[in-house]
Amino acid sequence: MNTPTPAHVDGNAAAGVLREVFAVDLTAAVGQCDNCGCAVVLAEARLYTRAPGMVGRCPGCQAILFRVVRGPDRTWLDLRGLRCIEVSLPDS
């Protein structure tokens, strides 16, 4: 008798892959602007830092790609302006 495979698992199972993504230097990652569709190396985003948070905008269309708010003991990351991020991994 097979135990039915659950449709989803605990989010903790994503720890490995997320660590792999977020422990790298994301400025080298390539994202796709959700507004205009162009590919943007995050380091080439127009970054506005004289604000309550950090705002990265698309160099092509000015749409917001990402926002980072840094509190004393927490940080918030909003990536909704990016459709997908491509991160190069070291040889594995």
Next chain:
Amino acid sequence: MGIVSPGFSGRRRTADLPPGQYLTDDFPVLSAGPTPRVRPEEWSFTITTETGREHRWTWREFRALPTERPTVDLHCVTRWSKLGTHWEGVSLDTLLAGVETTADHALAHSYGGYTTNMPLADLRDGKAWIAFRFDGEALAPEHGGPARLLVPHLYLWKSAKWVRGITLLTHDRPGFWESAGYHDYGDPWREQRYWGD
């Protein structure tokens, strides 16, 4: 002798500051994007009610309304405060006088796409203005000109620069910073900086 901040230069003291704030005499410019350049002749201000009814003022119509000259303290969530600033603007009481609504929430929106939310009650009773002059001069684009919302009893991110309208809502809708970690209400005296504060 009272307790005086190191940057003390005038008549006000650190006792006038909300917790965690320091006093500054200049007026730092904060911006999350390029500065919109909106000429008065292309500017308009619209209040949209929860039923979709629009009340719109052109610049000329807006400037024909009675104005007030509030002197208020500004408290930015990035921790600077500027005391006793002089503005001229139209009270939201004046703008809301002919607006029929039962909404409890408001979302201000700006040229350039910025938004910020607050309870509608915080825009009433002499607490908020659409300001078009600072220190006797036309409001510079860097500070939100031609006109900005001024809600000085809340952190300054609520005082939307380049304001173009306010939407009245039956449900709260978090704005630009409120949806990215900053407090939904933002009372500087209760130090409501971030979610959960």
